[in-house]
Amino acid sequence: MTSAPRPRPGRDDAPDRLYTLTGGRSRSGSDAFDLVTLVVAECDPAPGMQSEHAAILRMCERPTAVVEISATLNLPVGIVRIMLCDLLDTGRISARHPRTARVADRLPDTDTLEQVLVGLRNL
């Protein structure tokens, strides 16, 4: 998933190292974000912002999952999480956890499942 846009392993195409993106931090210190947290931008990117922050803000004009951001930016999830925490602290994004209720809604009900089971046995 994260390696999809990467041209080849063993070769990095960007001269900047990951620790410079986060100022040397390697842990976010908050568990506001997990892989599937949806992120929504609250403002437009401003000039002079770190380009990754601007990219996140543009990308999150509609809700986007953390793991998607990570994949698109081609950055490890840990790094993305730190940057998202920074943005959250400054109020530029908001985070929403996917509602388990809606996931449950989408599951087929027991009647359908029973019918599928019956159909399978009849095969």
Add this chain to the structure above:
Amino acid sequence: MRPSLRPTALALLVSAAVTGSLCLWAVAAAPASVRTPVSWGAGASALLLCVAVALTVHARITARTLRALRTADAERFTAEISRLVSTSAAEAQRFTADTARIKAAAATETSRVTAEAAEHVARVTAEADAEQARLTAENARLTERARRSETERSAAVAACANAAGRMQALATGMLADLREMEHRHTAEDVLGDLLHLDHRTAQAGRLADSIAVLTGARSGRRWAKPIVMESILRGAMGRIGGYQRIRLHSTSDVAIAGHAAEGVMHALAELLDNAANFSPPTAEVHVYVEEVPAGIVITVEDSGLVMSDVQLRRAERAVAARDQDLTGLSGTRLGLAVVGRLARKHGLTVSFRPSARGGTGALMMLPHELISRGALLPAVPAPAAAERPEPEPVHASARSRDAGPGQGDPAPDTREEGTARPGSAPDSASETTGSVPRFGESGLPKRRRGRTLAAAEARNGNAAPGGADSPRPRTTDPKVQAARFSTFSQAVRANTPHPEGNTR
């Protein structure tokens, strides 16, 4: 001296007695009448006679005495003269003898001295010959030694360059490995450790780069594409120890040409390292990027020690890129020498001045030749690359179709926005990719650099095969297909000229 008066007195006495008696006789004999005159006359004549006799006698005696005296004197003078003559003759003889003796002695001395001088000259000549031979031998020995040390020096430099190159390759490979691991391991502890190692490796890589630059080896990496300024700054920052104290202030979206990007980053890293090392451990170092007519000026300002005029001049001389030999190296301070080399290689101008922050400011000017404008790159997750819509097949064909020989990455990337838009979700694509004018803070539409040209070219490119809205027609002509494939492979190869870790 005078002869005695006795003979005179005697003569006077005798004559007085004679004349007296005569006078008495005459007076007695004379008649009385004439007695008185006769007595007076006789007495006077007798007196005169006595005086005359006495005078005569005295004169005769005196004359005789004087004659005797003269004779004695004459004899004395003669004797004296003869004595003197004989003395002088003897003297002359002695003088002659002396002269002869001295002459002989002088002749002897002269011959001796001459002989001595000749001997001395011979000795000195011999010594000089020996000395010359010795010096010639010494010269030959020194020449040999100089030649040997020159050989040793060049061998050592070559060995250093070789080792530095290999260290660069190792560091580059290790950095790539670390990035791979950073992507693979999601645990925060592991990520932290990996970032730590990454930082250390980047610093080691910079040291290897410095040695490579000083030993004249080729610079470490060649980036196949222009690198945006933000990545340049962060790449430089990531190579020094105190990178957390660096504050970047850059809104510039220019990119540095790939061939110079590594040099610029390295030089900037050295300047940043200087600034961080020579300022208090908690003070921040500020980096500003400014576009000027002559190019781009990157300013590194610290708030550490103010350099004196002498130090400023020395620093400027160190980076002035005049003397490129290694004699000026101090052993511990390599940074400015490295900056000087890189500045000469890439035409950078580096100067120092006191900073308004109280420390020193280093200015690095990049000329226009190193700057490629309007290159919106997928280098770092840049906006254009970041917001690529998910359905991708059109992209692949667009890239292969549009990428011509000699065109780098940027052109296809800006172009594909134009071609990809009609196919997939026009609304979101036009909003997010920004190919439709976006509105800046001022509320006016904002246009990105190079966008118009890219759009125009895209339109031209689309006009030929068909309408912009029609799906891409499949060409069946094998020649056209082959040509497309070759341009595709060229484009891909242009990106990846260095499969093994991008070194050299």
